[in-house]
Amino acid sequence: MPTPTALISEHLSQDPADWLAERCGVVRHAHDQPGFRDELARAEALIVRTYTIVNDDLLDAAPRLRVVGRAGVGLDNIDLDACKRRGIEVVYTPDANSQAVVEYVLGLMLDAVRPRADLPAIADDGMYHTMRKQHVGRQLDQMTLGILGLGRIGKRLGKAAHALGMNLRVCDLLPEADLRRDVDYPFAFVPLEQLLADADVITMHVDGRPENRHLLDEQTLGHLCDDALLINAARGMLIDQQALADWAKAHPHARVILDVLDPEPPAPDEPLRTLPNVRILPHLASRTDTAMDNMSWVVHDVWAVLEGREPTYSALPD
Numbered sequence: 001m002p003t004p005t006a007l008i009s010e011h012l013s014q015d016p017a018d019w020l021a022e023r024c025g026v027v028r029h030a031h032d033q034p035g036f037r038d039e040l041a042r043a044e045a046l047i048v049r050t051y052t053i054v055n056d057d058l059l060d061a062a063p064r065l066r067v068v069g070r071a072g073v074g075l076d077n078i079d080l081d082a083c084k085r086r087g088i089e090v091v092y093t094p095d096a097n098s099q100a101v102v103e104y105v106l107g108l109m110l111d112a113v114r115p116r117a118d119l120p121a122i123a124d125d126g127m128y129h130t131m132r133k134q135h136v137g138r139q140l141d142q143m144t145l146g147i148l149g150l151g152r153i154g155k156r157l158g159k160a161a162h163a164l165g166m167n168l169r170v171c172d173l174l175p176e177a178d179l180r181r182d183v184d185y186p187f188a189f190v191p192l193e194q195l196l197a198d199a200d201v202i203t204m205h206v207d208g209r210p211e212n213r214h215l216l217d218e219q220t221l222g223h224l225c226d227d228a229l230l231i232n233a234a235r236g237m238l239i240d241q242q243a244l245a246d247w248a249k250a251h252p253h254a255r256v257i258l259d260v261l262d263p264e265p266p267a268p269d270e271p272l273r274t275l276p277n278v279r280i281l282p283h284l285a286s287r288t289d290t291a292m293d294n295m296s297w298v299v300h301d302v303w304a305v306l307e308g309r310e311p312t313y314s315a316l317p318d
């Protein structure tokens with residue numbers, strides 16, 4: 001076969017990129033830089049992460065494309081139907097960053113109930129004793145965790161949270177029996193509204209399918225406890241941000257941690273930016289060296305498709 005070209009439009013670790021370059025042409029060109037469409041016109045493979053929007057408009061400019069590799073998990077930036085219609089395979093890396101997300105969310109929870117990282121250095125003995133009086137935290141084993149979405153990430157997080165003694169509530173679209181088959185720890189399976197009402201900490205791990213847009217809106221947010229801690233490290237589009245800002249303003253004892261927003265980065269006038277009980281983080285959940293490498297090995301499946309072999313992980317239904 002003539003040597004195909006793979007176009008890499010976002011970060012990819014060096015070793016996987018080198019591995020692919022030993023097999024085919026590799027071009028790195030950022031999706032938001034001039035000249036991207038010219039490279040796209042020559043590419044048989046496109047390797048993306050979160051921010052390259054693969055829709056009809058992009059695919060119209062990619063007549064030779066045979067495979068899109070998503071280095072990562074979320075597929076909401078890729079129009080799977082459009083790819084399928086054109087016979088373009090989509091491959092991705094399920095579970096490549098689950099552990100990174102779990103450790104990140106656990107860290108956020110631990111720090112929220114008992115802050116350590118931001119404590120000032122001890123200046124004198126008076127401050128030493130004052131700090132001991134002031135900094136009394138809470139324990140996770142006294143809390144209920146609501147996991148919205150018991151998929152790959154949610155299941156691992158549930159295991160860790162159970163090991164720490166947390167009481168678990170779970171909401172998922174899948175049948176309860178299917179979920180229980182995959183986990184060996186106890187949880188209560190509840191509807192969304194009950195999960196929001198019962199939990200001290202709510203963590204979101206559902207996917208960004210279009211129907212999930214504004215899953216948390218003014219109505220559903222109204223079920224949260226006044227002092228809830230809400231963490232979203234899944235997708236920004238899951239939450240109506242104006243409704244969340246209104247809710248956070250009205251509930252000063254509640255806290256919100258958002259690793260993801262819609263759009264990213266958030267608009268300069270995004271109301272959530274200025275609220276003292278809202279913390280915005282720049283989509284960091286998957287950013288460990290291990291997870292970034294794991295995701296980048298999507299090149300294995302990209303190359304499999306280019307060679308006419310079955311990929312290990314196809315994002316397209318048969």
Ligand SMILES: NC(=O)C1=CN([C@@H]2O[C@H](COP(=O)(O)OP(=O)(O)OC[C@H]3O[C@@H](n4cnc5c(N)ncnc54)[C@H](O)[C@@H]3O)[C@@H](O)[C@H]2O)C=CC1
Pocket residue numbers: 073074075094095097098101148149150151152153154171172173174205206207208212215233234235259260283284285286287
């Ligand atoms: N912030 C970050 O860096 C990262 C974010 N993510 C996001 O996390 C999402 C979840 O990842 P995985 O656990 O691997 O996905 P998954 O597909 O294994 O799990 C998603 C679960 O959510 C459930 N679900 C979907 N819609 C629902 C709804 N409306 N109500 C209740 N349950 C619902 C599904 O049935 C499934 O069990 C990804 O789709 C991605 O968007 C993933 C990795 C890193």
Ligand SMILES: O=C(O)C(=O)COP(=O)(O)O
Pocket residue numbers: 049050051071072073074075097283286287
């Ligand atoms: O895998 C996912 O869904 C992610 O959100 C990972 O984010 P990234 O593409 O590594 O910035």
